[in-house]
Amino acid sequence: MGMAIAHAQASGMGGMRTAGDLVARVQLAKGLRIREAKQYVADRLHISVIDLVDPVIMSEVRAELGLGIMMPLGKTPKGVECKFNIERLLGFEMNCLKTFKVNAGLA
Amino acid sequence: MSKNYTRMGDGSPVELTDAELRKDLEDGANDAADRGKVPSLTEEDYKYLMELFQRKDRFVGVDVGNEVVLTYDEGTLKLKRHALLEDRLQALTIYERLFGADTIELCHVDYSYKPVKPIVGYEQGSLEMALLMTHAPLLYGAMPNLGLYTQPDGPCPNPMELLPQGKIKEARESYEAIIKDSVKDIVFASAAMHESGADGINFDTVGASGDPDFLASLLAMEQLTTKYPGMAIEMGMAGEFVLGTHGDLYYDGTRLAGLYPHGQVVLAEKAGATIFGPVVNTNTDRSIPWNLARTVVFVRACSKAAKIPVHANMGMGVGAVPVWDYPPVDVLSRASKALVELCDLDGL
Structure with a gap:
């Protein structure tokens, strides 16, 4: 496991500590290369590309927009609740919500 | 000095x-x-x-601004192999909230599409539960692993036993039958996980059995992305060079045996891959x-x-990472x- 952690520290975007999960979603959904994927997310969040990997700035952005934070206390969006906010923010249908919407009677 | x-x-x-x-x-x-x-x-x-x-630094990292997205193979299996008493769903949350993972991957302990097929309903249930409690994109991963299709564990004669006997024609015919069976299994399991909500499918260790393994993965990917336009599939390779275990297999007119990563990626794109993972041993x-x-x-x-x-x-033994389970940082x-x-x- 040291390997996964070491890569995350050396080269990774930081996952949900920052905007790594959001950029990854764009790569997977749109097949964009890293620069375009980062720019897409930065534009949707109305922040600069460099802010995407800043855990201080992104914690505030994520908390404000309900995108999921590292220490979710009471009355804060968690898990699938955040995914609805992420889908709305990124502007494309996320496969992970399709079955959920059908099962929950939302589609 | x-x-x-x-x-x-x-x-x-x-x-x-x-x-x-x-x-x-x-x-x-x-x-x-x-x-x-x-x-x-x-x-x-x-x-x-x-x-x-x-x-002299013990640890180095990319310049600020050069960070990239991380995907994983055998995601939940890598915690399990340390004999940690955790469930796969817990493993995913550990990756996401403690390891700084940009994506997470659910997998079965027998990390191959063939053994996933009979238990796919259980895997779908686990994946759907995991999707409720996680935030990062969740992939489902497994290997084509064509070795599982040879006798006595599978239905086809073992080409690796036929080839030393000089039975080249028979070995090739066996590989061709294996390709058909494996494509069905890869498509079946991947389609089920996609329909359950996986954000992506990971074809991992592609080409481990040589050019038949690579071709099966390309054909399965082609079928899946035709049926599900926009489906995300990552193709991670097994080695730097596609071994010609069959030797006469082609995709879109290109011979597969002998392809290096810059040739492999072109075919992966044609077949519908979203992300390509090259390997250098x-x-x-x-x-x-x-x-x-x-x-x-x-x-x-x-x-x-x-x-x-x-x-x-860039795991153990590939990408200039030492062949050691706990690579020095x-x-x-x-x-x-x-x-x-x-x-x-x-x-x-």
């Missing part, structure tokens, strides 16, 4: 003089350029790599500088040939930084 502390490909420590370091870098780079018929390193690249290995008898220079040459050629994101494989972090920055990578 000062020496530079680094390691061999098996992880053992070694000290190299500047001249030895430069020679290893040149030899590794030229080996890849010669085999792959691609450009070697430039003088600027050598300067970057010399400085990287001359640094680590040579344990050579130093990490030799291996890293060699890896950069191959992976850079792949990245330049690609239109889709490229996530280089001094060389691992150097390899991580150099590959991202010199190859214009989109992820690891």
Whole structure:
């Protein structure tokens, strides 16, 4: 496991500590290369590309927009609740919500 | 004369003089350029790599702004193999909230599509539960693993037993039957996980059984992306070179045997891959500088040939990471930084 952690520290975007999960979603959904994927997310969040990997700035952005934070206390969006906010923010249908919407009677 | 502390490909420590370091870098780079018929390193690249290995830092990282997205193979299995008493759903949340993972991957302990087929309903239930409690994109991963289709465990005669007997025609026919069976299994399991909500499917260790393995993966990917337009599939390779275990297999007119990463990625794109994961094997008898220079040459050629994101494989034994279960961070972090920055990578 040291390997996964070491890569995350050396080269990774930081996952949900920052905007790594959001950029990854764009790569997977749109097949964009890293620069375009980062720019897409930065534009949707109305922040600069460099802010995407800043855990201080992104914690505030994520908390404000309900995108999921590292220490979710009471009355804060968690898990699938955040995914609805992420889908709305990124502007494309996320496969992970399709079955959920059908099962929950939302589609 | 000062020496530079680094390691061999098996992880053992070694000290190299500047001249030895430069020679290893040149030899590794030229080996890849010669085999792959691609450009070697430039003088600027050598300067970057010399400085990287001359640094005394225990750990290094990419410059701020150069960070990339991480995807994983055998995601939940890697915690399980440490005998931790956790469930796969807990493993996913550990990756996401403790490891800084940009993506997470659910997998079955027998990490192959064939054994997933009879239990796919249970896997769908687990995946759907995991989707409720996680935030990062969730992939489902497994290997094509064509070895599972040979007798006595599978239905087809074993080509590796037929070939030494000179039964080349019979071996090829067996591989062709295996390809058909494996494509059905890959498509069946992947479709089920996609319909349950997986954000992506990971075809991992593609080509482990040679060109039949690669072809089965390409055909399965083609079927899946035709049925589900926009479906995300990552294709991670098993080795740097597609072995010609059949030897006469083609995809879209291109012979598969002998393809290096810059040729593999072109076919992966044609078949519908969203992300491609090239592999360059680590040579344990050579130093990490030799291996890293060699890896950069191959992976850079792949990245330049690609239109889709490229996530280089950098686990134990590939991508200039030592063949050791717990790779030392001094060389691992150097390899991580150099590959991202010199190859214009989109992820690891």
